[in-house]
Amino acid sequence: MKVTVDQDKCVSSGQCVLNAAQVFDQRDSDGVVVLLDNDPPADQADNVRRAATACPAQAIHVEE
Amino acid sequence: MSDTLTSDPQAAAAAPEYPMERSGRCPFAPPPEVMELAAVAPLSRVRIWDGSTPWLITGYDEARALFADSRVSVDDRMPGFPHWNEAMLAMVNKRPRSVFNADAEEHTFYRRMLSKPFTFKRVEGLRPAIQKITDDHIDAILAGPKPAELVSALALPVPSLVICEMLGVPYEDHGFFQEHANVGLARYATAEDNMKGVMSLGKYLGNLVEAKMQNPAEDAVSDLAERVSAGEITVKEASQLASGLLIAGHETTANMIGIGVLALLENPEQLAIVRDTDDPKVVAGAVEELLRYLSIIQNGQRRAATEDIEIAGHTIKAGEGIIIDLSPADWDPKKFPEPDHLDVQRDNADQNLAFGYGRHQCVGQQLARAELQIVFSTLLRRIPTLALATSIEEIPFKNDKLAYGVYELPVTW
Numbered sequence: 001m002k003v004t005v006d007q008d009k010c011v012s013s014g015q016c017v018l019n020a021a022q023v024f025d026q027r028d029s030d031g032v033v034v035l036l037d038n039d040p041p042a043d044q045a046d047n048v049r050r051a052a053t054a055c056p057a058q059a060i061h062v063e064e
Numbered sequence: 065m066s067d068t069l070t071s072d073p074q075a076a077a078a079a080p081e082y083p084m085e086r087s088g089r090c091p092f093a094p095p096p097e098v099m100e101l102a103a104v105a106p107l108s109r110v111r112i113w114d115g116s117t118p119w120l121i122t123g124y125d126e127a128r129a130l131f132a133d134s135r136v137s138v139d140d141r142m143p144g145f146p147h148w149n150e151a152m153l154a155m156v157n158k159r160p161r162s163v164f165n166a167d168a169e170e171h172t173f174y175r176r177m178l179s180k181p182f183t184f185k186r187v188e189g190l191r192p193a194i195q196k197i198t199d200d201h202i203d204a205i206l207a208g209p210k211p212a213e214l215v216s217a218l219a220l221p222v223p224s225l226v227i228c229e230m231l232g233v234p235y236e237d238h239g240f241f242q243e244h245a246n247v248g249l250a251r252y253a254t255a256e257d258n259m260k261g262v263m264s265l266g267k268y269l270g271n272l273v274e275a276k277m278q279n280p281a282e283d284a285v286s287d288l289a290e291r292v293s294a295g296e297i298t299v300k301e302a303s304q305l306a307s308g309l310l311i312a313g314h315e316t317t318a319n320m321i322g323i324g325v326l327a328l329l330e331n332p333e334q335l336a337i338v339r340d341t342d343d344p345k346v347v348a349g350a351v352e353e354l355l356r357y358l359s360i361i362q363n364g365q366r367r368a369a370t371e372d373i374e375i376a377g378h379t380i381k382a383g384e385g386i387i388i389d390l391s392p393a394d395w396d397p398k399k400f401p402e403p404d405h406l407d408v409q410r411d412n413a414d415q416n417l418a419f420g421y422g423r424h425q426c427v428g429q430q431l432a433r434a435e436l437q438i439v440f441s442t443l444l445r446r447i448p449t450l451a452l453a454t455s456i457e458e459i460p461f462k463n464d465k466l467a468y469g470v471y472e473l474p475v476t477w
Contacts, residue, residue, distance in 0.1 A: 011172070011423045012179035014187075014430045021184070031179035053415070056425035058132055 001045055002063040005035045009059035019054055020047035033059060079117045082110035082387065083363050091461050092327055092358060093404060094391035098122060102392045106376050110387070114153070118146040118385025119378075120364070124396035124417070126376055127388045131422030135371040136386060138424060140165050142368040146385030148466075160304060163427065171423060177291055178305060178427050181230055181284040187430040190230065194435055197225045198442045206446070211453030214473040218443070219321035223314040223435055230431070231269075231306060232276065232283025240268070265310070270303040284309060313428040316360065317435050319462065319469025324354045324440060326459065326470055329452050331406045338408060339444035344437070350408035351436045356416035357406045359391035360468040365420060393417050449477045 003023065005016075012031030016024035023044055025034040040048055052060040084095035093099070098120075101108050106123020121127050130136050140147065140156050147153040159165065163174045180186070201221055205212045224242045227233075233241050244265045269285070276289035288302040297305075328335040338350045364387035373380040380386060394416050395403035407413075419426035426432070444450065453474040460471040 008172075009423075011175055011425065012183065012427070013425050014182065014184040017184035018430065018433075026183040026185065028183070029180060030176040031183040032176070050414075056132070056421050057423050 001040060001042075001048065003035060003038050003040060003048060004061045004063075005033045006057075006059045006061070007032050009057045011057045011059075013056050015054040015056065016051040016060060019051035020044060023048055024051060024060075079109040079111040082112055082120060086461070086463060088457075090404075091456070091459075092323075092330075092406075094359075094389075094395055098389060098392050099395065102396065106396075107378060107380075112146055112385075112387075113149055114147070116144070116146060116385060118144070118387050119380055121386060121388045122392035122396070123376065124393045124399035127390070127393040127417055128421050129375065130367070130373070130386060130388060131365075131417075131420060131424070133373065133422075134168070135369060135373055136367045136422075137167050137370050138165050138171075138367055139167055140366070142370075142383070144383040144385045145368045146366050146387055148363060148366065160301065162304060162308060163424070164308070174305070175423070175427065177288065177297070178284075178309060180287050182428055182430055184430050187434050190226070190431070191434055191438065193229050194222070194226050194438050195442070197222055197229075198438050199446075202443060202446050211474040211476040214325060214475045215318075215322045215470065216472075218439070219325075219473070220318045222321070222439060223317035226431070226435060227310055227314045230284050231272075231309065232281055232285045233272065237268075241265075244268070266303050266307055269306045269310075270299050273299050273302045273306070309428065312426070313431065316467050317432050319360050319465075319467045320355070320358065320432070320436060321439050322470045322473050323358055323360065323468065324436065325443065325450075325475075326452070326456070326473055327354060327358060327406055328440070328444070329450065329475075330456060334406050334408045335444065338440060339448055341441075346409075347437050347441045348433070349410075349413060351433060351440065352416060353406065353408045353410050353413040354436070354440075355418035356394045356400065356410075356413050357403075358468070359394040359416070359418045361390050361418070361420075361466065362468050363466060364389045365424075390417050390420070447477045451476055 010033045012026065014026060014031065016033055017026055023037050023040045025036055026032065027034055048062060052062050080097060084097040086095045101120065102122035106126040107119050107121045109117045110120040111117050121130055161170060163171060163178060166174060201218050205217050221242065225238065228238050228241055272285050273289050273292060276286040277293050280286040280289060285306055288305055291297050292299055292302050328338065338347060341347060367386040367388065369380045369382055369384050369386060371382050397403055419429040453476040459473065462469045462471060
Protein backbone atom coordinates (compact mmCIF):
# COMPACT_ATOMS: atom_id res chain seq x y z
CA MET A 1 0.00 0.00 0.00
CA LYS A 2 1.36 3.43 -1.05
CA VAL A 3 0.02 6.50 0.75
CA THR A 4 0.35 10.13 -0.32
CA VAL A 5 -1.12 13.28 1.24
CA ASP A 6 -1.87 16.74 -0.16
CA GLN A 7 -1.01 19.31 2.52
CA ASP A 8 -2.46 22.17 0.43
CA LYS A 9 -5.90 20.54 0.47
CA CYS A 10 -5.76 19.54 4.16
CA VAL A 11 -8.23 21.33 6.48
CA SER A 12 -6.82 19.98 9.78
CA SER A 13 -9.92 17.98 10.76
CA GLY A 14 -7.82 15.37 12.58
CA GLN A 15 -9.82 12.49 11.05
CA CYS A 16 -6.62 10.83 9.82
CA VAL A 17 -5.03 10.74 13.29
CA LEU A 18 -8.32 9.60 14.82
CA ASN A 19 -8.40 6.61 12.44
CA ALA A 20 -4.71 5.78 11.93
CA ALA A 21 -2.42 7.46 14.48
CA GLN A 22 0.52 5.23 13.48
CA VAL A 23 0.46 6.50 9.92
CA PHE A 24 -0.62 10.15 10.23
CA ASP A 25 0.19 13.05 12.51
CA GLN A 26 -0.72 16.76 12.53
CA ARG A 27 1.64 19.76 12.55
CA ASP A 28 1.54 21.47 15.95
CA SER A 29 1.31 24.96 14.43
CA ASP A 30 -1.86 24.50 12.33
CA GLY A 31 -2.95 20.86 12.42
CA VAL A 32 -1.96 20.15 8.81
CA VAL A 33 -1.42 16.45 8.04
CA VAL A 34 2.05 14.91 8.34
CA LEU A 35 2.60 11.50 6.78
CA LEU A 36 4.61 9.27 9.15
CA ASP A 37 4.73 6.19 6.94
CA ASN A 38 4.14 6.18 3.17
CA ASP A 39 4.27 2.38 3.00
CA PRO A 40 2.34 1.23 6.09
CA PRO A 41 2.30 -2.42 7.22
CA ALA A 42 -0.66 -4.66 6.30
CA ASP A 43 -2.19 -4.45 9.78
CA GLN A 44 -2.67 -0.69 9.25
CA ALA A 45 -4.39 -1.03 5.86
CA ASP A 46 -7.97 -0.89 7.20
CA ASN A 47 -7.20 2.11 9.39
CA VAL A 48 -5.60 3.95 6.46
CA ARG A 49 -8.58 3.23 4.20
CA ARG A 50 -10.94 4.50 6.89
CA ALA A 51 -8.82 7.64 7.30
CA ALA A 52 -8.90 8.28 3.54
CA THR A 53 -12.70 7.89 3.44
CA ALA A 54 -13.20 10.09 6.49
CA CYS A 55 -10.89 12.90 5.32
CA PRO A 56 -13.28 15.79 4.57
CA ALA A 57 -10.81 17.44 2.19
CA GLN A 58 -10.05 14.22 0.27
CA ALA A 59 -6.39 14.94 0.86
CA ILE A 60 -5.30 11.30 1.37
CA HIS A 61 -4.58 9.14 -1.64
CA VAL A 62 -4.14 5.38 -1.29
CA GLU A 63 -2.70 3.08 -3.95
CA GLU A 64 -3.34 -0.56 -3.12
CA MET B 65 -34.19 33.81 -9.78
CA SER B 66 -36.03 34.12 -13.11
CA ASP B 67 -33.70 31.43 -14.42
CA THR B 68 -34.71 29.13 -11.61
CA LEU B 69 -38.40 29.63 -12.27
CA THR B 70 -38.26 29.25 -16.04
CA SER B 71 -35.95 26.23 -15.99
CA ASP B 72 -38.54 24.01 -14.33
CA PRO B 73 -41.71 26.02 -13.66
CA GLN B 74 -43.76 23.04 -12.49
CA ALA B 75 -41.25 21.91 -9.89
CA ALA B 76 -40.81 25.48 -8.70
CA ALA B 77 -44.55 26.10 -8.34
CA ALA B 78 -45.00 22.86 -6.41
CA ALA B 79 -41.97 23.44 -4.17
CA PRO B 80 -42.92 23.00 -0.50
CA GLU B 81 -42.02 25.58 2.13
CA TYR B 82 -38.71 25.04 3.95
CA PRO B 83 -37.74 24.65 6.78
CA MET B 84 -40.35 22.13 7.86
CA GLU B 85 -41.52 21.24 11.34
CA ARG B 86 -40.70 18.13 13.31
CA SER B 87 -43.51 15.94 14.59
CA GLY B 88 -44.19 16.16 18.33
CA ARG B 89 -44.75 12.39 18.33
CA CYS B 90 -41.24 11.61 17.00
CA PRO B 91 -39.07 14.35 18.51
CA PHE B 92 -35.77 12.70 17.46
CA ALA B 93 -36.75 12.25 13.80
CA PRO B 94 -36.19 14.75 10.99
CA PRO B 95 -39.41 16.57 9.97
CA PRO B 96 -41.85 14.07 8.33
CA GLU B 97 -42.26 16.28 5.23
CA VAL B 98 -38.48 16.28 4.69
CA MET B 99 -38.45 12.49 4.93
CA GLU B 100 -41.31 12.33 2.37
CA LEU B 101 -39.22 14.40 -0.07
CA ALA B 102 -36.17 12.24 0.67
CA ALA B 103 -38.15 9.07 -0.08
CA VAL B 104 -38.91 10.36 -3.61
CA ALA B 105 -35.51 11.78 -4.63
CA PRO B 106 -32.14 12.67 -3.07
CA LEU B 107 -32.60 16.31 -4.12
CA SER B 108 -35.66 18.44 -4.78
CA ARG B 109 -36.82 22.06 -4.91
CA VAL B 110 -38.08 23.87 -1.84
CA ARG B 111 -39.37 27.40 -1.31
CA ILE B 112 -37.69 29.56 1.35
CA TRP B 113 -38.67 32.81 3.11
CA ASP B 114 -37.78 35.13 0.19
CA GLY B 115 -39.80 33.12 -2.35
CA SER B 116 -36.74 31.61 -4.04
CA THR B 117 -36.62 27.88 -4.75
CA PRO B 118 -33.17 26.46 -3.99
CA TRP B 119 -32.31 22.76 -4.12
CA LEU B 120 -32.71 20.77 -0.92
CA ILE B 121 -30.25 17.89 -0.68
CA THR B 122 -31.50 14.97 1.44
CA GLY B 123 -29.52 11.96 0.11
CA TYR B 124 -26.34 10.88 1.91
CA ASP B 125 -24.18 10.32 -1.18
CA GLU B 126 -25.36 13.54 -2.82
CA ALA B 127 -24.78 15.56 0.37
CA ARG B 128 -21.26 14.20 0.71
CA ALA B 129 -20.46 14.79 -2.98
CA LEU B 130 -21.68 18.40 -2.91
CA PHE B 131 -19.92 19.21 0.38
CA ALA B 132 -16.66 18.13 -1.28
CA ASP B 133 -17.33 19.85 -4.66
CA SER B 134 -15.23 22.96 -5.33
CA ARG B 135 -18.03 24.32 -7.57
CA VAL B 136 -20.20 24.65 -4.45
CA SER B 137 -19.57 27.97 -2.68
CA VAL B 138 -20.27 29.32 0.82
CA ASP B 139 -19.91 32.93 -0.40
CA ASP B 140 -23.12 34.51 0.89
CA ARG B 141 -22.71 37.53 -1.43
CA MET B 142 -23.64 35.41 -4.46
CA PRO B 143 -27.05 36.47 -5.87
CA GLY B 144 -28.71 33.02 -5.63
CA PHE B 145 -27.41 32.28 -2.14
CA PRO B 146 -30.23 30.84 0.03
CA HIS B 147 -29.98 32.96 3.19
CA TRP B 148 -31.39 31.68 6.48
CA ASN B 149 -33.54 34.76 6.93
CA GLU B 150 -33.90 38.44 6.15
CA ALA B 151 -31.47 39.49 8.91
CA MET B 152 -28.68 37.36 7.42
CA LEU B 153 -29.30 38.91 3.99
CA ALA B 154 -29.32 42.44 5.45
CA MET B 155 -25.91 41.90 7.06
CA VAL B 156 -24.31 40.33 4.02
CA ASN B 157 -22.03 43.21 3.05
CA LYS B 158 -21.13 44.07 6.65
CA ARG B 159 -20.11 40.56 7.65
CA PRO B 160 -16.34 40.14 7.57
CA ARG B 161 -14.90 37.19 5.64
CA SER B 162 -14.20 34.22 7.89
CA VAL B 163 -14.10 30.43 7.83
CA PHE B 164 -17.89 30.47 7.51
CA ASN B 165 -18.23 32.44 4.27
CA ALA B 166 -14.88 32.20 2.44
CA ASP B 167 -13.97 29.64 -0.25
CA ALA B 168 -10.74 28.00 -1.38
CA GLU B 169 -7.42 29.63 -0.38
CA GLU B 170 -9.05 32.46 1.57
CA HIS B 171 -10.87 29.86 3.66
CA THR B 172 -7.67 27.88 4.23
CA PHE B 173 -5.97 31.06 5.51
CA TYR B 174 -8.58 31.56 8.25
CA ARG B 175 -9.06 27.88 8.95
CA ARG B 176 -5.42 27.25 9.74
CA MET B 177 -5.42 30.06 12.29
CA LEU B 178 -8.13 28.23 14.19
CA SER B 179 -6.84 24.71 13.86
CA LYS B 180 -3.96 24.66 16.34
CA PRO B 181 -5.97 24.08 19.56
CA PHE B 182 -8.14 21.40 17.91
CA THR B 183 -5.54 18.93 16.73
CA PHE B 184 -6.21 15.39 17.86
CA LYS B 185 -3.25 15.49 20.26
CA ARG B 186 -4.11 18.87 21.83
CA VAL B 187 -7.64 17.61 22.47
CA GLU B 188 -6.32 14.36 23.98
CA GLY B 189 -4.28 16.56 26.34
CA LEU B 190 -7.49 18.32 27.47
CA ARG B 191 -9.18 15.06 28.52
CA PRO B 192 -8.08 15.20 32.20
CA ALA B 193 -9.45 18.76 32.49
CA ILE B 194 -12.75 17.75 30.82
CA GLN B 195 -13.01 14.73 33.14
CA LYS B 196 -12.46 16.89 36.23
CA ILE B 197 -15.05 19.50 35.17
CA THR B 198 -17.54 16.68 34.45
CA ASP B 199 -16.90 14.93 37.78
CA ASP B 200 -17.26 18.18 39.74
CA HIS B 201 -20.66 18.83 38.19
CA ILE B 202 -21.86 15.27 38.78
CA ASP B 203 -20.69 15.56 42.44
CA ALA B 204 -22.90 18.64 42.74
CA ILE B 205 -25.89 16.87 41.14
CA LEU B 206 -25.54 13.91 43.54
CA ALA B 207 -25.25 16.25 46.53
CA GLY B 208 -28.28 18.31 45.46
CA PRO B 209 -32.05 17.79 45.47
CA LYS B 210 -34.02 15.39 43.25
CA PRO B 211 -35.09 15.89 40.59
CA ALA B 212 -32.14 17.74 39.05
CA GLU B 213 -32.35 19.82 35.88
CA LEU B 214 -29.62 18.33 33.72
CA VAL B 215 -29.29 21.11 31.12
CA SER B 216 -28.33 23.78 33.66
CA ALA B 217 -26.50 21.36 35.98
CA LEU B 218 -24.34 19.57 33.38
CA ALA B 219 -25.07 20.04 29.67
CA LEU B 220 -24.46 23.82 29.64
CA PRO B 221 -21.67 24.39 32.18
CA VAL B 222 -19.34 21.58 31.08
CA PRO B 223 -18.73 22.72 27.47
CA SER B 224 -18.71 26.36 28.56
CA LEU B 225 -15.96 25.72 31.15
CA VAL B 226 -14.03 23.54 28.69
CA ILE B 227 -14.05 26.34 26.13
CA CYS B 228 -12.85 28.76 28.86
CA GLU B 229 -9.96 26.39 29.51
CA MET B 230 -9.17 26.11 25.82
CA LEU B 231 -9.45 29.80 24.97
CA GLY B 232 -7.46 30.75 28.08
CA VAL B 233 -10.19 32.75 29.86
CA PRO B 234 -8.90 33.50 33.41
CA TYR B 235 -10.71 31.60 36.15
CA GLU B 236 -12.10 34.76 37.81
CA ASP B 237 -13.92 35.68 34.56
CA HIS B 238 -15.71 32.34 34.21
CA GLY B 239 -18.93 33.67 35.76
CA PHE B 240 -19.15 36.63 33.37
CA PHE B 241 -18.22 34.42 30.47
CA GLN B 242 -20.85 31.76 31.18
CA GLU B 243 -23.58 34.34 31.70
CA HIS B 244 -22.94 36.04 28.36
CA ALA B 245 -22.07 32.94 26.38
CA ASN B 246 -25.32 31.26 27.43
CA VAL B 247 -27.70 34.06 26.47
CA GLY B 248 -28.04 32.60 22.99
CA LEU B 249 -29.14 29.32 24.54
CA ALA B 250 -31.81 30.79 26.79
CA ARG B 251 -35.39 30.14 25.78
CA TYR B 252 -36.78 33.59 26.46
CA ALA B 253 -33.76 35.73 25.53
CA THR B 254 -34.82 38.75 23.48
CA ALA B 255 -32.99 39.87 20.34
CA GLU B 256 -31.73 42.79 22.43
CA ASP B 257 -30.34 40.46 25.13
CA ASN B 258 -28.63 38.44 22.42
CA MET B 259 -27.08 41.53 20.86
CA LYS B 260 -25.86 42.75 24.26
CA GLY B 261 -24.36 39.35 24.98
CA VAL B 262 -22.58 39.27 21.63
CA MET B 263 -21.24 42.82 22.07
CA SER B 264 -20.01 42.29 25.66
CA LEU B 265 -18.33 39.06 24.65
CA GLY B 266 -16.73 40.65 21.59
CA LYS B 267 -15.35 43.47 23.72
CA TYR B 268 -14.21 41.06 26.41
CA LEU B 269 -12.43 38.83 23.89
CA GLY B 270 -10.79 41.84 22.21
CA ASN B 271 -9.36 42.88 25.59
CA LEU B 272 -8.26 39.31 26.25
CA VAL B 273 -6.43 39.20 22.89
CA GLU B 274 -4.55 42.38 23.85
CA ALA B 275 -3.70 40.96 27.29
CA LYS B 276 -2.40 37.72 25.73
CA MET B 277 -0.22 39.73 23.32
CA GLN B 278 1.62 40.93 26.46
CA ASN B 279 1.49 37.64 28.40
CA PRO B 280 1.01 34.68 26.06
CA ALA B 281 0.18 31.20 27.35
CA GLU B 282 -0.62 27.78 25.84
CA ASP B 283 -4.19 28.55 24.75
CA ALA B 284 -6.27 29.49 21.70
CA VAL B 285 -6.52 33.24 22.37
CA SER B 286 -2.72 33.40 22.73
CA ASP B 287 -2.42 31.67 19.34
CA LEU B 288 -4.63 34.35 17.79
CA ALA B 289 -2.77 37.11 19.68
CA GLU B 290 0.45 35.84 18.11
CA ARG B 291 -1.11 36.33 14.63
CA VAL B 292 -2.07 39.89 15.60
CA SER B 293 1.48 40.61 16.79
CA ALA B 294 2.79 39.22 13.50
CA GLY B 295 0.54 41.67 11.62
CA GLU B 296 -1.50 38.93 9.91
CA ILE B 297 -4.86 39.89 11.41
CA THR B 298 -6.35 42.76 13.47
CA VAL B 299 -7.49 42.57 17.10
CA LYS B 300 -11.08 42.80 15.81
CA GLU B 301 -10.60 39.84 13.46
CA ALA B 302 -9.00 37.85 16.28
CA SER B 303 -11.93 38.64 18.55
CA GLN B 304 -14.35 37.61 15.77
CA LEU B 305 -12.55 34.29 15.30
CA ALA B 306 -12.54 33.64 19.06
CA SER B 307 -16.30 34.40 19.26
CA GLY B 308 -16.84 32.00 16.37
CA LEU B 309 -15.02 29.24 18.24
CA LEU B 310 -17.03 29.93 21.33
CA ILE B 311 -20.49 30.02 19.80
CA ALA B 312 -20.01 27.23 17.28
CA GLY B 313 -18.36 24.97 19.82
CA HIS B 314 -20.14 25.32 23.05
CA GLU B 315 -23.80 25.71 22.10
CA THR B 316 -23.76 22.68 19.87
CA THR B 317 -22.04 20.43 22.41
CA ALA B 318 -24.41 21.59 25.17
CA ASN B 319 -27.43 20.71 23.02
CA MET B 320 -25.96 17.37 22.02
CA ILE B 321 -25.40 16.42 25.70
CA GLY B 322 -28.98 17.26 26.72
CA ILE B 323 -30.80 15.57 23.85
CA GLY B 324 -28.25 12.72 23.75
CA VAL B 325 -29.00 11.80 27.37
CA LEU B 326 -32.73 11.92 26.59
CA ALA B 327 -32.29 9.65 23.54
CA LEU B 328 -30.38 7.13 25.69
CA LEU B 329 -33.02 7.26 28.46
CA GLU B 330 -35.70 6.52 25.84
CA ASN B 331 -33.68 3.51 24.59
CA PRO B 332 -32.77 1.67 27.83
CA GLU B 333 -31.14 -1.34 26.16
CA GLN B 334 -28.84 1.01 24.23
CA LEU B 335 -28.14 3.03 27.39
CA ALA B 336 -27.13 -0.19 29.16
CA ILE B 337 -24.48 -0.91 26.50
CA VAL B 338 -22.85 2.49 27.09
CA ARG B 339 -23.21 2.28 30.89
CA ASP B 340 -21.82 -1.25 31.26
CA THR B 341 -18.72 -1.01 29.05
CA ASP B 342 -15.10 -0.33 30.01
CA ASP B 343 -14.09 -0.14 26.37
CA PRO B 344 -13.48 3.43 25.12
CA LYS B 345 -14.13 2.16 21.55
CA VAL B 346 -17.68 1.18 22.49
CA VAL B 347 -18.25 4.63 24.00
CA ALA B 348 -16.72 6.31 20.93
CA GLY B 349 -18.97 4.24 18.63
CA ALA B 350 -22.03 5.18 20.70
CA VAL B 351 -21.18 8.87 20.40
CA GLU B 352 -20.90 8.54 16.58
CA GLU B 353 -24.34 6.88 16.48
CA LEU B 354 -25.87 9.59 18.68
CA LEU B 355 -24.32 12.21 16.37
CA ARG B 356 -25.88 10.44 13.37
CA TYR B 357 -29.26 9.76 14.96
CA LEU B 358 -29.72 13.30 16.27
CA SER B 359 -27.79 15.41 13.68
CA ILE B 360 -28.75 18.49 15.69
CA ILE B 361 -27.75 21.21 13.21
CA GLN B 362 -31.11 21.96 11.61
CA ASN B 363 -32.24 24.31 8.81
CA GLY B 364 -29.59 23.09 6.40
CA GLN B 365 -26.08 24.11 5.35
CA ARG B 366 -26.39 26.94 2.84
CA ARG B 367 -24.42 27.04 -0.43
CA ALA B 368 -24.65 28.24 -4.05
CA ALA B 369 -23.36 26.67 -7.28
CA THR B 370 -20.65 28.58 -9.17
CA GLU B 371 -20.95 26.30 -12.25
CA ASP B 372 -23.51 23.81 -13.59
CA ILE B 373 -23.35 20.57 -11.57
CA GLU B 374 -24.81 17.25 -12.78
CA ILE B 375 -25.99 15.14 -9.88
CA ALA B 376 -28.43 12.22 -9.52
CA GLY B 377 -30.00 12.95 -12.91
CA HIS B 378 -30.54 16.67 -12.24
CA THR B 379 -28.59 19.78 -13.19
CA ILE B 380 -27.95 22.32 -10.48
CA LYS B 381 -27.38 25.43 -12.58
CA ALA B 382 -24.67 27.99 -11.90
CA GLY B 383 -26.03 30.60 -9.49
CA GLU B 384 -28.69 28.36 -7.97
CA GLY B 385 -28.98 27.96 -4.20
CA ILE B 386 -28.25 24.67 -2.46
CA ILE B 387 -29.36 23.63 1.03
CA ILE B 388 -27.71 20.49 2.37
CA ASP B 389 -29.86 19.08 5.16
CA LEU B 390 -27.84 16.96 7.58
CA SER B 391 -30.52 15.00 9.42
CA PRO B 392 -32.28 13.40 6.41
CA ALA B 393 -28.85 12.57 4.91
CA ASP B 394 -27.93 10.82 8.17
CA TRP B 395 -31.28 9.01 8.03
CA ASP B 396 -30.77 7.84 4.42
CA PRO B 397 -31.66 4.12 4.58
CA LYS B 398 -29.33 3.37 1.61
CA LYS B 399 -26.41 4.35 3.85
CA PHE B 400 -27.78 3.57 7.32
CA PRO B 401 -30.30 0.68 7.33
CA GLU B 402 -33.23 1.23 9.75
CA PRO B 403 -32.06 4.79 10.37
CA ASP B 404 -34.85 5.45 12.88
CA HIS B 405 -33.33 2.87 15.26
CA LEU B 406 -30.71 4.13 17.66
CA ASP B 407 -28.10 1.36 17.45
CA VAL B 408 -24.97 2.31 19.42
CA GLN B 409 -23.10 -0.62 17.84
CA ARG B 410 -23.89 0.38 14.22
CA ASP B 411 -20.72 -0.39 12.28
CA ASN B 412 -20.67 2.62 9.94
CA ALA B 413 -22.04 5.27 12.34
CA ASP B 414 -18.68 7.08 12.18
CA GLN B 415 -19.47 8.04 8.57
CA ASN B 416 -22.22 10.38 9.79
CA LEU B 417 -22.47 13.92 8.44
CA ALA B 418 -23.35 15.56 11.78
CA PHE B 419 -20.17 17.70 11.56
CA GLY B 420 -20.69 18.28 7.83
CA TYR B 421 -18.11 17.18 5.27
CA GLY B 422 -15.70 18.84 2.88
CA ARG B 423 -13.39 21.73 3.67
CA HIS B 424 -15.92 23.40 6.00
CA GLN B 425 -16.37 20.35 8.21
CA CYS B 426 -16.52 21.35 11.89
CA VAL B 427 -13.14 22.57 13.13
CA GLY B 428 -13.99 21.61 16.72
CA GLN B 429 -15.18 18.08 16.05
CA GLN B 430 -12.40 16.30 17.97
CA LEU B 431 -13.11 18.43 21.04
CA ALA B 432 -16.85 17.72 20.75
CA ARG B 433 -16.16 13.98 20.50
CA ALA B 434 -13.93 14.02 23.60
CA GLU B 435 -16.52 16.00 25.60
CA LEU B 436 -19.43 13.76 24.56
CA GLN B 437 -17.49 10.55 25.23
CA ILE B 438 -16.47 11.73 28.70
CA VAL B 439 -19.84 13.20 29.70
CA PHE B 440 -22.07 10.28 28.57
CA SER B 441 -19.86 7.54 30.00
CA THR B 442 -19.14 9.35 33.30
CA LEU B 443 -22.78 10.30 33.86
CA LEU B 444 -24.07 6.76 33.30
CA ARG B 445 -21.28 5.16 35.33
CA ARG B 446 -21.70 7.47 38.31
CA ILE B 447 -25.52 7.65 38.21
CA PRO B 448 -26.45 4.20 36.82
CA THR B 449 -30.12 4.54 37.86
CA LEU B 450 -30.57 7.84 35.98
CA ALA B 451 -34.20 8.27 34.87
CA LEU B 452 -36.41 10.93 33.36
CA ALA B 453 -38.33 12.75 36.13
CA THR B 454 -41.20 13.62 33.78
CA SER B 455 -42.69 12.20 30.59
CA ILE B 456 -41.10 12.91 27.23
CA GLU B 457 -44.28 14.74 26.19
CA GLU B 458 -43.48 17.38 28.82
CA ILE B 459 -39.94 18.07 27.55
CA PRO B 460 -39.57 21.41 25.71
CA PHE B 461 -37.64 20.92 22.43
CA LYS B 462 -35.66 23.59 20.57
CA ASN B 463 -37.66 23.64 17.37
CA ASP B 464 -36.93 27.37 17.06
CA LYS B 465 -33.10 27.28 17.20
CA LEU B 466 -30.35 26.56 14.71
CA ALA B 467 -29.10 23.73 16.89
CA TYR B 468 -31.81 21.28 18.00
CA GLY B 469 -31.92 20.09 21.58
CA VAL B 470 -33.92 20.35 24.79
CA TYR B 471 -34.43 23.47 26.92
CA GLU B 472 -34.82 21.45 30.10
CA LEU B 473 -34.26 17.87 31.18
CA PRO B 474 -35.49 16.97 34.68
CA VAL B 475 -33.87 13.75 35.86
CA THR B 476 -33.89 11.64 39.00
CA TRP B 477 -32.04 8.52 40.20
